[in-house]
Amino acid sequence: MELHVVIKGRKDLAEQLYQQLRTAIESGRLAAGAQLPPSRLLAEQLGVSRKTVSDTYASLTYEGLLIGKIGRGTFVNAWATRAEHVQRAADLACADTLAKWQALPSLLGHPNQDARPRQDFIGGATTRSQFPQDEWRRCTQDALRRIAQSSGFYSQPEGLPALRSAIAGHVAFSRGVKCRDEDIVVTNGAQQALDLIARVVLEPGSIVAMEDPGYTPARLMFEAMGATVMGVPVDEQGLLVDLIPDGTRLIYVTPSHQFPLGMPMSLSRREALLTRAVTLGAIVIEDDYDSEFRYEGRPTDSLQSMDTRGVVAYVGTFSKTLLPELRLGYTVLPPAIFAAVVKAKQLSDQHSSTLPQWALAKFISEGYLLKHIRRCHTVYAGRRERILARLAGDLSPWFEVVPTVAGFHMTALCKVAVNIPLLVELARKVDVGLYPLSAFFHEAPVREGLMIGFGAIETLDIDPALDKVRDILLHIG
Template sequence: MELHILIKGERDISGQIYTQIYEAIESGRLVQDQQIPPSRLLAKQLGVARKSVADAYNRLTYDKKIVGYVGRGTFVSGAAAAPTLPHIEAGKAVMGSLKKWGEHADMTPLETAYRCAVDFAGGEPSAHHFYQDEWRSCVLHGLRQCTAKRGKYGETAGVKQLREALIRHAAFSRGVIATPEQMVITNGAQQALDLIGRIVIEPGTCVAMEEPGYPGARLLFTSLGARVVGVRVDSEGIDVDAIPEQAKLIYVTPAHQFPLGMPMSEARRQALLEKANRIGAIIIEDDYDSEFRYSGQVTNSLQSMDKFGVVVFVGTMSKVMFPEMRIGYLIAPPAIAKAAVMVKRLTDWHSNTMVQYALAKFIADGNLLRHVRRVQTIYAQRREKIQAVFGTALAQWFELLPTNAGFHMVALAKRDINIGELIARARADNIGLYSLRDFYYEAAPPAGLFLGYGSVDANAIEPALIEVRNILRAMLWQQKT
């Protein structure tokens, strides 16, 4: 890779080189301790005499902008603390589009700049109980597989071994009935939603979603031009009768409603399938964390009940393993799967093949099943600790909604509580709490907390929640006085 320097004319070559490197260092384009090319190599790249480069380097050394080390090379030593970038506004022609994305950013719950010592963040799996050694071995296997195919693009639908392994996994754990040809490997579940949205959504297309529901899906569908309609949920799941007749896409989380936690009843599932077939809609079944189940009967996936070809099943490894892997998948009727492959090819061609080979081996070796069983026991312990405190110390303040899967719960306030103030005070004590209001779009949100326990230490749960109780007492006392 060549250092970007432009030589104009044949006058003062050394001065041109000096000025451009000096300005690159001052502007921050060349950073502290960054190596620059040897004078002989740079002279060859620029097509100039080596002396011209050597003279420029001598001046920069004198100015304490670069330093040379025998046997190591030449490095930047006087870089600016931070780059100075020119302030350039975007062209007027795109300002309307940029405004739209700015509005989306305002509606999106921002990632917390830092995590508290005890943090009940949702969607974050346990990072300390993963089979790291086994995964490392699988990654090396993936590297070896990629070496044989280096320089070639992979299959858009995904590595065949992984599709076969994930089909077996989905059939084993969720009763999914499909072939590897119906699966497309994606960069997380979010890309799976994006692919389906690009296939179905035109400007103004009606998309029905659970209310409350997953903000990332709602914002994505809105960005694609959809008119998103929130449909209320009750103890049996989405109110099928309230789904608009003009809906072309219906997004649901039937195994473990997000965020409230209840499973969709069998009768409601059947009614949903029949309505989707009647109105000509596609159902997205987002099965984001149902591998972790603690009680009750296992429910059928919508996909396994589908006799009409209307369900697209979406899964992810972000919750069952770790989110930075960025592996998700969709399982769709053949025509939709074929369209998804075409859309993905236009989007990013294919997902990382090395990780796919590694994951395929991890599953084939039985490590995924062992990992799920291991962390399910850990999550169950954390869940029980949360239930115990909310059943005693916090019983007068909150009611936990019943749920039998995943690794988050919702607590609804039983009395008038300023949730925003509670969250702020808890964060001041290094306890991370999260409001339920972020998951509501059209309906008025009830006062409540969204409690994730995938990444919180079990021994820290009770002391942290007791401190939350103390904060609530202090807030109540201040109201009375």
């Protein structure tokens, strides 16, 4: 690869070369440690004498910007001082907009492996030890062969037909969703599905109604688009539908496993929600993020399966059944917004990567996904029972559990006054990760407690971790 230097005319050749190399080094375009071409090669590239290049290298070396290493060549000196002449955020016309984005809190992000506590009750993370590496490797190899035989053109924005067909069969079987392949758009995780639907439904000032407490990243995203987000309280039956304000365009709910509290929405509330949405002309986003894992009672219908008027956009993800890093999600869209969402997807990123799409299509069609879900279900059920036993036992003086029958997190509400921030801080010092419930409240009065995830923590770590939590609670009173 040739070094990008432009020489104009035949005058001041050494000065032109000197200034361009110095600017490239000081701006950081030539990074510390980068090797420059040998003087002979650069001279041939630029059509100048080798002496011109050698003299320029010598001048920059004398100034400490370059360093020569015998037998190896000429390199940018790691000690070189680079002058920063970049525009500050405060100097830009968009300074206020940048400040709003920078002020957004970073919630629910998973820490890197080195920063994670060893015994971590984080939500939304899966059991890595159960991931079917061999099966996924075979599916990925098949995907690579398919891509090698492809045309080399961009793919469809709505996703590969093979994956859309596999998803349609999976959600019909596991969740009773009524859909055809043509109703599905494959996305980069559920978060992109939420983003695309909101883009085509909302305008600045539009009203969004969502559960309070609720999924904070969704609220922040809607607000970032300029929407007015109204928190709607929940009770033991779910969203209080009567409190959805007039003028609402978009309603965001988690009816199968309310996030973060965990209870399912009752049948009467689901029916009332659909009626209210039709009256408002609103679209309902049903975020069904982890309901494949059910431990008690009969399965409940998805909200989408009850929808006869085409107002529910069903959003699912494989981050909770496979791995979050795969960033694979989907949405089953009502006809009225399908074409608009596909256009938004195409403008956003053209299409999701086809390599994991092909791999996932084969993974589902070969039955590997259902087998994996069953294996994980057994593991999660055991962890859930262990945590419930402890919360009903020696931790019962401080916490009570919100009844939940699905997913792989639960909520423990405080029965007495507990200094949750202090508990979280002290638990972290003994390598236990705890997560406060308060982060998910918007307008509703905060109820203190913990969201306890059991997807990532190993079963044998649960009791030792909760022993530490109990000891801390006894210590802080």
